[in-house]
Amino acid sequence: MTAPQSGVALAVEGLSIRFGGLLAVEDLTFEVMEGEVLSLIGPNGAGKTSAFNAITGYIEPAAGEVLYRGKRLTGLKPNQIAELGVVRTFQKTSVFSGRTVLDNILMGLHLRSKQHPLAIILGLPAVAREEKTLKQEAWRILEFTGLRPRADEMAGSLPYGELRLLEVAIALAANPKLLLLDEPVSGMNPTETTDFMKTLARIRDLGITVLLVEHDMKMVMGVSDRVVVLNQGRIIANGPPAAIQLDSEVIRAYLGERYARAEG
């Protein structure tokens, strides 16, 4: 066990993930510092989403452990991990397409309600007061993400880019201290992507630490303090974006492949 270190938000230590005979992630070790934006990149199938799933309690690793502010996450359930402030997006299930955008945020906020279920059923005054506070908070999140004009529209009717934004808004409603984003701009057009980069900068200004999985290199290089590169389940590079761009193994394993694909 590692003692809590000041400055380290997330510590991933010797994490291995196995699917039957496939070792999808092998001995993954890295740290995310408080307040930084760290990107985890790598070719398709490198193990990025699997690592997210293990960090947030959706799958059990074959070996290793994950600590958040020194507390062991491994073995906890996803909701227990979220309660500690470690929140992920890309849970499609968290968007209720038959409810309005505002309702989706309110439901996210209710998950962290302090009220006893019975008090809610009885409609006690404290509940009404909290309800008002939650509504104000929901409007703040809508304003923050730029979704305010969409508040009364059905989530299911949103264009794809805004649906992705709603997923982030719902994650924000869960009051994250560490936010894990799995390809947040995939499917967004260039304008939406540029806007999202600005939103991400403001999320970081709120003091929220970000662990980002992303294929969009312009975005990765633009928003990251540090980049960790995975290839076939193993880390091949870890450093500032400028150094990663020049790393020959990275170029060969990842950028080379993508450029080759883009050209071909």
Ligand SMILES: Nc1ncnc2c1ncn2[C@@H]1O[C@H](COP(=O)(O)OP(=O)(O)OP(=O)(O)O)[C@@H](O)[C@H]1O
């Ligand atoms: N539930 C599963 N069962 C079996 N194999 C899986 C499972 N999930 C992932 N894998 C395999 O594990 C490896 C890593 O997959 P993962 O989804 O973590 O990659 P990724 O880096 O997120 O890729 P992408 O960039 O395409 O999203 C792949 O070979 C994948 O086929």
Ligand SMILES: [Mg+2]
């Ligand atoms: Mg993935």
